[in-house]
Amino acid sequence: MTPARSRRPGAPTRTERGIPEATVARLPVYLRALTALSDSGIATASSEDLATAAGVNSAKLRKDLSYLGSYGTRGVGYDVEYLRYQIAREIGVTQDWAVVIVGIGNLGHALANYSGFGTRGFRIVALLDAAPELVGEKIGDMVVRDFAELEEIVAADRVSIGVITTPAGPAQEVCDRLVAAGVTSILNFAPVVLSVPDGVDIRKVDLSIELQILAYHEQRKSGEAALPPVPELPAMNGVVTDLPSVGGGVGA
Amino acid sequence: MTPARSRRPGAPTRTERGIPEATVARLPVYLRALTALSDSGIATASSEDLATAAGVNSAKLRKDLSYLGSYGTRGVGYDVEYLRYQIAREIGVTQDWAVVIVGIGNLGHALANYSGFGTRGFRIVALLDAAPELVGEKIGDMVVRDFAELEEIVAADRVSIGVITTPAGPAQEVCDRLVAAGVTSILNFAPVVLSVPDGVDIRKVDLSIELQILAYHEQRKSGEAALPPVPELPAMNGVVTDLPSVGGGVGA
DNA sequence: AGGAGCTTGTGAACGTGAGAACAAAATCGA
DNA sequence: TCGATTTTGTTCTCACGTTCACAAGCTCCT
Numbered sequence: 001m002t003p004a005r006s007r008r009p010g011a012p013t014r015t016e017r018g019i020p021e022a023t024v025a026r027l028p029v030y031l032r033a034l035t036a037l038s039d040s041g042i043a044t045a046s047s048e049d050l051a052t053a054a055g056v057n058s059a060k061l062r063k064d065l066s067y068l069g070s071y072g073t074r075g076v077g078y079d080v081e082y083l084r085y086q087i088a089r090e091i092g093v094t095q096d097w098a099v100v101i102v103g104i105g106n107l108g109h110a111l112a113n114y115s116g117f118g119t120r121g122f123r124i125v126a127l128l129d130a131a132p133e134l135v136g137e138k139i140g141d142m143v144v145r146d147f148a149e150l151e152e153i154v155a156a157d158r159v160s161i162g163v164i165t166t167p168a169g170p171a172q173e174v175c176d177r178l179v180a181a182g183v184t185s186i187l188n189f190a191p192v193v194l195s196v197p198d199g200v201d202i203r204k205v206d207l208s209i210e211l212q213i214l215a216y217h218e219q220r221k222s223g224e225a226a227l228p229p230v231p232e233l234p235a236m237n238g239v240v241t242d243l244p245s246v247g248g249g250v251g252a
Numbered sequence: 253m254t255p256a257r258s259r260r261p262g263a264p265t266r267t268e269r270g271i272p273e274a275t276v277a278r279l280p281v282y283l284r285a286l287t288a289l290s291d292s293g294i295a296t297a298s299s300e301d302l303a304t305a306a307g308v309n310s311a312k313l314r315k316d317l318s319y320l321g322s323y324g325t326r327g328v329g330y331d332v333e334y335l336r337y338q339i340a341r342e343i344g345v346t347q348d349w350a351v352v353i354v355g356i357g358n359l360g361h362a363l364a365n366y367s368g369f370g371t372r373g374f375r376i377v378a379l380l381d382a383a384p385e386l387v388g389e390k391i392g393d394m395v396v397r398d399f400a401e402l403e404e405i406v407a408a409d410r411v412s413i414g415v416i417t418t419p420a421g422p423a424q425e426v427c428d429r430l431v432a433a434g435v436t437s438i439l440n441f442a443p444v445v446l447s448v449p450d451g452v453d454i455r456k457v458d459l460s461i462e463l464q465i466l467a468y469h470e471q472r473k474s475g476e477a478a479l480p481p482v483p484e485l486p487a488m489n490g491v492v493t494d495l496p497s498v499g500g501g502v503g504a
Numbered sequence: 505a506g507g508a509g510c511t512t513g514t515g516a517a518c519g520t521g522a523g524a525a526c527a528a529a530a531t532c533g534a
Numbered sequence: 535t536c537g538a539t540t541t542t543g544t545t546c547t548c549a550c551g552t553t554c555a556c557a558a559g560c561t562c563c564t
Contacts, residue, residue, distance in 0.1 A: 020550075020551075021550095022550080022551060022552090023551095024465060024468050024469075025461070025465055027464070027468070028458075028460065028461040028464040028465065029445070029461065031464070032443060033445075046510090046511065046512090047511075047512070047513095048511085053445070054445060055445035055447070057552080057553070059552080059553055059554070059555090060551090060552065060553075062511090062512065062513065062514085063513080063514080063551095063552085063553090065512095065513090066512085066513055066514070070512080070513070072511080072512050072513080073511085073512075073559090073560065073561090074510080074511050074512040074513080074558070074559045074560050074561090075509080075510050075511050075512075075559070075560035075561055075562090076510085076511070076512085076560065076561070077510095077511070077512085078512090090468070091464050091467055091468045091471075092464075092467040092468050092470065092471030093464060093467055097463075097467050097470065099463075105362075106361065106362035106363075106365045106366065107359075107362045109358065109362065110358035110359045110361065110362040111358075111459070113358045114358065114459075121463075121464070121467065122463055122467075160470050160474070161463065161466055161467070161470065184470065184473060185466040185467075185469065185470050186466075187459075187462055187463060187466060191284060193281070193285075193305070193306060193307035195307070199473070201466055201469045201470070203462050203465060203466060205457060205459070205462060206280075207363070207366075207439075207457070208280065209277070209280040209281065210439055210455050210457060211349075211351075211373075211374055211413065211439060212279070212280040212283070212343050212344075212345055212373070213276060213277055213280065213455060214413055214437040214438075214439060214453055214455060215343055215344040215345055215349050215373065215374075215413070215437075216276050216279070216342070216343045216344055217276075217437065217453045218344065218349065218412050218413065218436065218437050218453070219343075219344030221436060221451070222412070272520075272521075273520090274520080274521060274522090275521095298540090298541065298542090299541075299542070300541085309522075309523070311522080311523055311524070311525090312521090312522065312523075314541090314542065314543065314544090315521095315522085315523095315543085315544080317542095317543090318542090318543055318544070322542080322543070324541080324542055324543080325529085325530065325531090325541085325542075326528070326529040326530045326531090326540080326541055326542040326543080327529070327530040327531050327532090327539080327540045327541050327542075328530065328531070328540080328541070328542085329540095329541070329542085330542090
C-alpha cells in the first residue's frame, strides 16, 4: 500500500468559486434540514442523518458540502450550528436582500401577505401594480404603489431582486423595466419565457408546467394499455394546450 | 458509402416508453410555444422558430421531439396544430385530471381563484381545509369543504392529483392521507421534504428555495471582493436559515 | 499508549444530458 | 426531370451530475 502521506503540491485553497449549479440548488434544502435539527436540540449530525432529513443520498450530500470546505469531523459528523452558519453565509442569506413584487393579483397578494420575509434574508420593500384601482390598497402593513415609481424605489432601496406575478401579457415589459432600473435577479411566475441580457439571473416557477409533468407520469401509470393509437392529422376538438397565469392585475 | 436503403430490422416502434425526464419537463414549454404560434395564425414552424419561442437550442428541441416520433417534414418544418395535438396527447392533457387542493391559506386561495383550470386539462373538484372557520367559505364558484371528507371525494371523483398548500407542520400527515385515499401524484408547496411510497410521484414548488438560489448568484455578482473570511465557530447572532410556508390554514 | 470502530472527504466509474455536425428526405425552380 | 436548397432526424463527442468505494483521520475504550 505505502500510502503517500498526503501532502498536496499547492494548498487546498477552498474553491470559493465554481460550486456546481446542482449543488447550489440543494444548499437551501440542507439549510432547512439543519434548522429543523437545530430546533430539535440536536447539536451534531452525521451525513447520514442530514441526508435523511434533506431527502437525498448521503454521498451526494458529502460531496456537495465538500465544495464549501471541510466543515465536518471524521468519526463524528457535522456541528449543526456551525454548518448552518457556513451554508447561510455561502448562500448569502446572512444579509438582507431587498425585493419588489410586481403584479398584485391573487398570487401577488399571497406572497405579500407572507409573514416571514422581514427577518429571514429577504425584505419586501414594495408592492407594485399598474392598475389604478389596486394602487393604495393596504396589504398587511404595506401599501400597493404605482408601477411608475419602480425606478425610484429600486434606486432608493438598492433592490436587486424582482418578483413578477403579472399575467403573461405584460411580463416581458415589466421584466425590461426591472432590468433597466437595475434589478439583476428575477423570479418569474408568469407563464412566458422572458429574455434578459447577460448578467441578469432569472428563475421560473410555473404551476401549470408542474401539473403537466405530473399528468404525464400519471398517464403512464394508469394508461399503460389504454393509450390510443397515433392518429393521422386528427380532429382537433378539445385540444388542451396551456394554462394562463395565476397572477393578475398589471395593465399595460 | 452505399447507403443501405433504410429498412430497419424491426418496425420503428415509436419508443412509447422511456422519454428522458429532462425532455418531459420541456414538453409543456413546447406546448405553450405552439399555442402562442397557433394564436398568431402561424400554421408551420421550423425547429429554429419553435426553439426561439420556447427559449431553447434548436438541436435540443429536435432531439426532444424525436423521442415522440417523426412529426416534422424535412425541408418544411412542423405543422403547428398537429404537433400541438401530439404533444398534448403525449403529456396526457387531452383528458381532464381531477385535482384537490388541501390547505386554503393565502396560496390555496390564489390557486382556487385561478380561473383557467376547468377547460384546460385539470379540474379542481374540491378545496379542503381542517379549520372549521374556513369550511363553508365560498371561493369563486366553489365551497371549502372539511378535510375529513377527503377519502369520500377522492373515491367519488377519481382524484389522482393532490396539491398541498398547508404549512410545513401538517404537510406530511396530509400527504399520508392523500396517498392512503388513492392519490398518486402530489404537488407540494409546503417547505418540507415529504416521503411517499413507491409509485407515487411528487413534485415540489418552493418559493424560499428559489429566492435563496437567486441570492447566491446575486452575492457572487456584487460581493466578489467583499466576501468575509471564514470565521472559526462564529458568534451566531442573526443567522438566517429558512422561510416558512406561504400557505396556511390546516390545523391538526 | 494503542487498537477498534466510525465517519468524512474524495477519486474513479457510470449514466444522463447538451451541443455540434451531417446524412436523409422533402420542396421548388429551371 | 433533375439539381439546388432547406430542414429534419440522428450520430458522435463532450461535459456534468450521481453513485460507489475506500483511504484518511478522529474518538473512545481497553
